[in-house]
Amino acid sequence: MHFSTAVTALATVLTLVTQGSSYVIDVYDSDNCSGGSREVNVWDNTCATWMGGFKSYKPKVYGGPHQKAYFFVPGNCGDLTTSFGGHWADGGDGDFQAGRCMNFGSNRVVNAASSYRG
Numbered sequence: 001m002h003f004s005t006a007v008t009a010l011a012t013v014l015t016l017v018t019q020g021s022s023y024v025i026d027v028y029d030s031d032n033c034s035g036g037s038r039e040v041n042v043w044d045n046t047c048a049t050w051m052g053g054f055k056s057y058k059p060k061v062y063g064g065p066h067q068k069a070y071f072f073v074p075g076n077c078g079d080l081t082t083s084f085g086g087h088w089a090d091g092g093d094g095d096f097q098a099g100r101c102m103n104f105g106s107n108r109v110v111n112a113a114s115s116y117r118g
């Protein structure tokens, strides 16, 4: 086995061990889950910004136990003082439910989504 292949294999194993699961949402350019959309996979204990701004989202897959979903505007990842949401992302929340459209309201464009332990 080439060294680089071994490193890649090891990195893959570490990723599987340290990041067991993620929540998956579709994010939308407009309110009410309309307009352009893309699927975003937010791993437990991480924050994602690559998808760019969005106004609404729809959960598809729940994250790991005791994970909460936070959304950030106008700040970015890590700034919980300007976050929205805080819903349990593990399925144990009445609002963060698969197939249910979630709006941020007030024409807000959210720019980051995280999954942190609640």
Ligand SMILES: *[C@@H]1O[C@H](CO)[C@@H](O)[C@H](O)[C@H]1NC(C)=O
Pocket: 030, 031, 032, 034
């Ligand atoms: C979203 O739905 C609400 C309630 O039906 C409606 O008042 C609002 O205009 C809709 N927003 C858009 C952008 O379609």
